Amino acid sequence: MARVVILGAGVAGHTAALHLRRMIGREHTITVVSPNSQWNWIPSNIWVGVGVMSKKDVVFPLAPIYRRKGIDFRQAKAVAVRPEGDETDPTGAVDIVYTDPARKDQQERLRYDYLVNATGPKLRFEATEGLGPHGGNSVSVCTADHAVEASAALRASIERMKRGERQTLIVGTGHGTCTCEGAAFEYTFNVDHELKEAGVRDKAELIYLTNEAQLGDFGVDGMLFSQRGYQQSSRMWTESLFTERGVHSILGAHVHKVDPGVVHYETLDGEMHEQPFDFAMLLPPFGGVDLKAYDRAGNDISETMFNPAGFMKVDADYTPKPYEEWRAEDWPETYEVPGRPNVFAVGIAFAPPHQISRPQKTRNGTMIAPAPPRTGMPSGIMGKTVAMTIRDRINGQPAAVHKASLAKIGAACVASAGTGMREGSAAAMSMFPVVPDYQRYPGSGGRDFKGTRGDIGLFGHWVKYSLHHLFIYKAKALPGWQYIPE
Amino acid sequence: MSEPAKTSPVITAYKDAPVPTKASLRWRRNIPLQLVKFAEFNGRLAMMVLKGHDDH
Numbered sequence: 001m002a003r004v005v006i007l008g009a010g011v012a013g014h015t016a017a018l019h020l021r022r023m024i025g026r027e028h029t030i031t032v033v034s035p036n037s038q039w040n041w042i043p044s045n046i047w048v049g050v051g052v053m054s055k056k057d058v059v060f061p062l063a064p065i066y067r068r069k070g071i072d073f074r075q076a077k078a079v080a081v082r083p084e085g086d087e088t089d090p091t092g093a094v095d096i097v098y099t100d101p102a103r104k105d106q107q108e109r110l111r112y113d114y115l116v117n118a119t120g121p122k123l124r125f126e127a128t129e130g131l132g133p134h135g136g137n138s139v140s141v142c143t144a145d146h147a148v149e150a151s152a153a154l155r156a157s158i159e160r161m162k163r164g165e166r167q168t169l170i171v172g173t174g175h176g177t178c179t180c181e182g183a184a185f186e187y188t189f190n191v192d193h194e195l196k197e198a199g200v201r202d203k204a205e206l207i208y209l210t211n212e213a214q215l216g217d218f219g220v221d222g223m224l225f226s227q228r229g230y231q232q233s234s235r236m237w238t239e240s241l242f243t244e245r246g247v248h249s250i251l252g253a254h255v256h257k258v259d260p261g262v263v264h265y266e267t268l269d270g271e272m273h274e275q276p277f278d279f280a281m282l283l284p285p286f287g288g289v290d291l292k293a294y295d296r297a298g299n300d301i302s303e304t305m306f307n308p309a310g311f312m313k314v315d316a317d318y319t320p321k322p323y324e325e326w327r328a329e330d331w332p333e334t335y336e337v338p339g340r341p342n343v344f345a346v347g348i349a350f351a352p353p354h355q356i357s358r359p360q361k362t363r364n365g366t367m368i369a370p371a372p373p374r375t376g377m378p379s380g381i382m383g384k385t386v387a388m389t390i391r392d393r394i395n396g397q398p399a400a401v402h403k404a405s406l407a408k409i410g411a412a413c414v415a416s417a418g419t420g421m422r423e424g425s426a427a428a429m430s431m432f433p434v435v436p437d438y439q440r441y442p443g444s445g446g447r448d449f450k451g452t453r454g455d456i457g458l459f460g461h462w463v464k465y466s467l468h469h470l471f472i473y474k475a476k477a478l479p480g481w482q483y484i485p486e
Numbered sequence: 487m488s489e490p491a492k493t494s495p496v497i498t499a500y501k502d503a504p505v506p507t508k509a510s511l512r513w514r515r516n517i518p519l520q521l522v523k524f525a526e527f528n529g530r531l532a533m534m535v536l537k538g539h540d541d542h
């Protein structure tokens with residue numbers, strides 16, 4: 001009998017748990033630990049944030065699904081990993097603290113034979129003074145509750161425009177090291193659409209403020225597309241969209257501080273600027289969640305298992321080297337923690353070996369370096385891949401390993417730019433692979449033209465809308481869920 | 487923090503960007519063409535899923 005413990009019930013952890021449950025016999029236990037009682041389809045928070053969907057459209061309770069599937073669910077947060085066990089028992093263990101109202105703050109040590117860390121990001125609003133909805137001066141769409149608040153603030157701003165007031169709306173990244181620029185981009189164009197729908201677009205200055213050095217970078221060093229016999233860059237493509245829609249932009253920015261109604265930021269040239277605003281949705285930088293690691297004697301070994309940002313180190317090449325020397329092969333394939341063949345980290349929780357976009361420092365020493373995105377599709381694939389490895393190892397093949405490197409996986413990013421089955425629109429991008437491999441695909445931006453494309457149109461909205469329904473269906477583990485790809 | 491700079495870094499338009507014509511904007515909402523693009527995009531996604539996993 002094997003005990004599998006999965007930390008986190010987001011895209012990566014939930015996918016791993018559901019697949020593993022159908023792959024291994026009931027004599028083996030699967031325990032999912034997650035502090036939230038609900039599952040959230042995070043990409044659709046964008047629509048909650050502009051008021052076209054409500055919170056209940058994007059979340060559902062996890063416990064009934066896990067009960068139906070025979071997965072043990074603990075509504076709790078993991079606080080420590082003990083890969084060598086403790087003085088009483090050498091079996092690996094995790095310390096959890098319940099957030100379940102019925103057992104609130106109770107602690108427990110769970111033993112595991114296999115551990116999957118899929119704890120996702122810690123939203124580090126505190127990295128920028130005044131950032132974020134928790135006592136700060138900007139809103140966010142990172143959680144469904146944040147998005148509900150963002151929607152109310154946007155509506156209030158629209159009401160003022162209807163009364164004839166002009167408003168400045170800023171959407172973007174709240175720190176120089178943010179990731180997920182695609183989400184900020186998407187929210188920008190949904191706001192643009194809502195302003196038009198409300199008949200107040202002419203009353204608004206809409207500004208996209210980003211840490212990307214140029215539009216279309218998206219934290220993946222941009223993309224090259226082959227279209228109508230020409231190579232086109234994602235930069236040109238994105239600049240076209242911004243110009244067409246009249247959306248303004250601030251590039252290469254690190255936000256130092258958000259005061260009520262004013263963003264203070266520095267640009268790549270080292271100049272300091274202030275931008276007044278009436279509404280600001282700024283994403284926080286991500287870090288790993290607060291997890292510690294201890295050896296058998298109880299000594300803190302967190303530094304050996306996590307990078308300084310708190311992400312778990314896996315089978316990547318973390319040797320520091322200049323940007324020009326970074327290679328696709330540096331990226332992890334198995335997500336196994338070195339020296340600990342029964343511990344894995346997937347999704348946003350694993351430590352990337354380096355940025356994909358060129359990191360830059362201003363003359364004042366401020367880092368402006370978009371972090372690599374680890375989006376939904378690759379997170380799901382990583383979760384399933386690790387589930388397959390664990391399945392084989394449980395079934396008596398201790399050396400079995402399945403691989404899914406971000407330098408070999410593709411990703412799709414469908415950035416909605418307005419809803420409606422006839423008048424909606426979205427910028428749909430696909431890239432293959434996510435991490436460019438300049439050796440394998442020279443002359444095409446490190447990617448395969450066959451899988452790398454950008455297009456704008458109504459079809460993109462249909463894709464986005466169908467993904468919303470498909471993924472919620474799949475996450476609910478309804479009949480045939482396993483045939484829906486990650 | 488030093489004094490804020492006088493020049494604004496806000497870019498209001500990219501003058502070299504290829505802006506779509508009215509016809510292009512109409513094609514972006516043309517149902518038959520969009521259905522074809524929908525199928526193409528899903529095909530690319532399927533290709534990625536197949537190539538992305540080492541096996542099942």
Ligand SMILES: Cc1cc2nc3c(=O)[nH]c(=O)nc-3n(C[C@H](O)[C@H](O)[C@H](O)COP(=O)(O)OP(=O)(O)OC[C@H]3O[C@@H](n4cnc5c(N)ncnc54)[C@H](O)[C@@H]3O)c2cc1C
Nearest residue numbers: 008009010011012042043078119120183347348374375376
């Ligand atoms: C606004 C927004 C829009 C996005 N849009 C898209 C999109 O259109 N397409 C796309 O592909 N991706 C999108 N993404 C990215 C996508 O949401 C992530 O790639 C994906 O959620 C990552 O999966 P994950 O499992 O690593 O993390 P998450 O999905 O965040 O899951 C982490 C899980 O860990 C749990 N957890 C946290 N702390 C602990 C702890 N201490 N112990 C145990 N469990 C813990 C959390 O409660 C959660 O259940 C978007 C992200 C944002 C913020």
